[in-house]
Amino acid sequence: MTQNAPFRARAEIDLAALRANVRALRARAPRAAVMAVVKSDAYGHGMVPCAKAALEAGATWLGTATPEEALALRAAGIRSRVLCWLWTPGGPWRAGIEADLDLAVSGLWALREVTRAAREAGRPARIQLKADTGLGRNGCPPADWGELVAAARAAEEAGTVRVTGLWSHFACADEPGHPSIAAQLAVFKDLVAYAEKEGVEPEVRHIANSPATLTLPETHLDLVRTGIAVYGISPSPELGAPADLGLRPVMTLKASVALVKHVPSGHGVSYGHHYVTDRETTLGLIPVGYADGIPRHASGRGPVLIGDKWRRVAGRVAMDQFVVDLGPDGGNTVQEGAEAVLFGPGDRGEPSAEDWAEAAGTIAYEIVTRIGARVPRVYIDEQ
Structure with missing residues (x-):
């Protein structure tokens, strides 16, 4: 559809604004890599065009929720690193391995399935262990972290996986000063230290989402995961309007x-x-x-x-x-x-x-x- 064609309705997507937003986020976290999250069809903006624009602007990772989204990026010819985190039993693990995805693992059931798929594929899977540091959603609870890390290290020794990342997600980063922010960051750092003491050598450690990227530099670590901010929308009115944050709605x-x-x-x-x-x-x-x-x-x-x-x-x-x-x-x-x-x-x-x-x-x-x-x-x- 051309821009000036007659229309009932249309959503105009300003890719120049998206690229500018990614550059602004890179400037906010100059020592970290930037992941552009393109789940849910890039928050309604169109996954493949937005993913390409984000990479053009310097994002080096893409993030999706479902494996089907991640595989669609590969089918579109996008070869950047892609982390996919919302897996269910019986998911397309082997297809994800063969597509060179980074696969999130939050529990032993997922580790068992991904290692089995890796053996079938004849190549190791890249996995990232996710910790539940207080959001209470996906992720491995701290009480079970030692068991998951031990199993992942055994799988590394067996050659079926390589642990490329350790990560978690904030519950209240969009609420300035919320006490859970510091508490979650401290728990995450403890869990990372434990995993590394046990021999895990991750490429990236990451916990910062859009609001943390914009306002909490101490959380940036190796990688920031930017979702809604890529599309020029403030994560919450309490943090300011888009223009206050150097963003433009797309x-x-x-x-x-x-x-x-x-x-x-x-x-x-x-x-x-x-x-x-x-x-x-x-x-x-x-x-x-x-x-x-x-x-x-x-x-x-x-x-x-x-x-x-x-x-x-x-x-x-x-x-x-x-x-x-x-x-x-x-x-x-x-x-x-x-x-x-x-x-x-x-x-x-x-x-x-x-x-x-x-x-x-x-x-x-x-x-x-x-x-x-x-x-x-x-x-x-x-x-």
């Missing part, structure tokens, strides 16, 4: 106004009539809805820039569309085909993804990630 979501009509006072709008006009007015129909990723929880609150004015969703967001009240004179200034900007970097005064997150009672991560596949991505400033 996605701009637009739609074309599909219908403009005049209605009388007392006219109900959308399902349930949660919005009823209080005067004669003009309504504008925006042809995107929750099937496109527009949060229904933003009904009555979600902001849209049409012309030079912010409008709000009038009534409920439906599956494929929502309505805005353009005001009594709206029909004089807005016509069918007019551009409606739901969010973007703010250059034209448009709302941000954070504004939609506030309207929906969620976080900006969810706003960009949920934009669906039927909204085409249009890539700007591709190299």
Whole structure:
């Protein structure tokens, strides 16, 4: 799809902004390698184009959640280091080994499966041991760390694996001063020291996510894993707006106004009539809805820039569309085909993804990630 073609809706992805964000993150962590996390289709931005742009800007690692995402990067011809961390029993371990992925291991069951796959593949697997230092999600608990390290060292001695990394993940790095940050870092350093005393020689030790990369230099270690910041979104309002952090939002979501009509006072709008006009007015129909990723929880609150004015969703967001009240004179200034900007970097005064997150009672991560596949991505400033 070309940038200027007629459209129902589109998400414009500014790859120049993405590259600038990666360079800004590299400057924040000058002694660490940078991993660009491209899971969930690069947070809704398009995995392969964004991965290539991040590597062009100096990222040397990519990160994915699922093995299918990591294998898709390889199928696209991307040969950088890729860490994949969300494995389930019976996963495609052998394919991951043969694709030269770095495979996260959080427990003995995973180590057993990866070593078996390595024997079948006839080559050692690159693995990274993940520790649960306090997030309580994936990762090996400290009480079980010694057993996992011992088993991994035995597998190294047998030639079935090579431990390339030790890592963990913060729970509250987006909350400045939270006591768990220092506690998790101390636990991680202890677990790394233990593993190294037992003979593990990792290439990289890493715990810093986007907020830690931006605000906690003591956590940078050998590698920083940057996700949402790559796409120019602040990890949390408490850390500052994107511009305060040297970042620029990469996605701009637009739609074309599909219908403009005049209605009388007392006219109900959308399902349930949660919005009823209080005067004669003009309504504008925006042809995107929750099937496109527009949060229904933003009904009555979600902001849209049409012309030079912010409008709000009038009534409920439906599956494929929502309505805005353009005001009594709206029909004089807005016509069918007019551009409606739901969010973007703010250059034209448009709302941000954070504004939609506030309207929906969620976080900006969810706003960009949920934009669906039927909204085409249009890539700007591709190299």
